[in-house]
Amino acid sequence: DIQMTQSPSSLSASVGDRVTITCRASQSISSYLNWYQQKPGKAPKLLIYAASSLQSGVPSRFSGSGSGTDFTLTISSLQPEDFATYYCQQSYTAFGFGGGTKVEIK
Amino acid sequence: EVQLVESGGGLVQPGGSLRLSCAASGFTFSSYDMHWVRQATGKGLEWVSAIGTAGDTYYPGSVKGRFTISRENAKNSLYLQMNSLRAGDTAVYYCAREGTYCSGGSCYGWFDPWGQGTLVTVSS
Numbered sequence: 001d002i003q004m005t006q007s008p009s010s011l012s013a014s015v016g017d018r019v020t021i022t023c024r025a026s027q028s029i030s031s032y033l034n035w036y037q038q039k040p041g042k043a044p045k046l047l048i049y050a051a052s053s054l055q056s057g058v059p060s061r062f063s064g065s066g067s068g069t070d071f072t073l074t075i076s077s078l079q080p081e082d083f084a085t086y087y088c089q090q091s092y093t094a095f096g097f098g099g100g101t102k103v104e105i106k
Numbered sequence: 107e108v109q110l111v112e113s114g115g116g117l118v119q120p121g122g123s124l125r126l127s128c129a130a131s132g133f134t135f136s137s138y139d140m141h142w143v144r145q146a147t148g149k150g151l152e153w154v155s156a157i158g159t160a161g162d163t164y165y166p167g168s169v170k171g172r173f174t175i176s177r178e179n180a181k182n183s184l185y186l187q188m189n190s191l192r193a194g195d196t197a198v199y200y201c202a203r204e205g206t207y208c209s210g211g212s213c214y215g216w217f218d219p220w221g222q223g224t225l226v227t228v229s230s
Contacts, residue, residue: 001166034216036151043200043220044151050207050214087151091215094164095141097151 002026002090006098012106019075021101023088028068032092035064035073038100039084047086048073078103108132108219110201115224122191122228128184128201128221136179139204141217142186144197144226154199155186169195191228198223 003026013019023033031051036044046055048064051071061076075082083105088098114126126142142154155175156164163175174187184201202217 030212032212032214036217038151043222044217045220046205046216046218049205049216050209053207055218089151089216094166095153095156095215095217097153100150 002029002093002096004088004090004096004098006086006088006101008101009099010102010104012104013078014106015078015080017078017106019078019082019103021073021086021088021103023066023071023073023098025069025071025090025092029090029092031067032090033064033066033071034089034091035062036087036089037082037084038087044087075103108203110203110219110221112199112201112221112224115199115226117227117229118191119230120192120228123187123189124191124226126186126188126199126201126224126226128186130182130184130203133203135177135182139206139215140175140177140184141202141204142173142175142184143200143202143217143220144195145200145223146194146197149197152197156204157184188226191226193228196226196228198225 005024007022033051035048038044052064063074085100085102109131111129139158141156157175172190176185200220200223202220207214
């Protein structure tokens with residue numbers, strides 16, 4: 001099985017900050033990597049697919065990069081509505097998720 | 107509007123069974139692979155099962171042999187039959203549609219949209 005490791009597991013940031021979340025796969029997954037945002041009590045929402053493609057309707061302050069084993073989700077200027085938990089997901093074999101990164105208000 | 111609505115969750119004793127349903131609307135259900143994903147309280151997401159448009163099914167080791175995913179295209183419905191339930195199966199269960207994008211000979215998949223989830227509690 002492919003293991004997905006996210007770091008950090010949590011972070012504190014202020015509105016307007018640039019935030020970077022990292023996801024590492026235990027083996028190469030090319031660009032088969034997605035990012036989701038989840039708010040408390042809600043279902044996850046797709047942000048980025050195929051490592052760097054922005055889902056329709058998602059603000060352009062969200063971006064994804066990487067290929068192979070190392071991937072990054074960047075929020076260029078954190079907004080109040082962005083405080084949430086973020087998950088990466090590989091779709092190379094089956095659909096495993098990372099452990100999540102909780103973005104909290106500083 | 108594309109929508110997925112889960113139902114069937116509840117309290118069940120260890121060793122018991124439960125059948126979850128997911129009603130789809132707003133899209134051609136038969137044309138999409140579908141998935142179940144679960145999330146224990148305060149924990150991360152765990153992929154539970156998948157079913158292709160041809161009825162092919164896939165499971166992780168944690169539920170293989172105990173859970174069965176199925177679909178009824180005429181009713182735009184997805185199901186998850188859960189048997190031999192354990193305390194560790196307690197979670198919110200989401201159904202999700204698989205989206206696909208193909209480029210340069212590679213096809214990428216993701217989950218969108220998701221339903222609102224249904225809570226399954228396994229406890230005596």
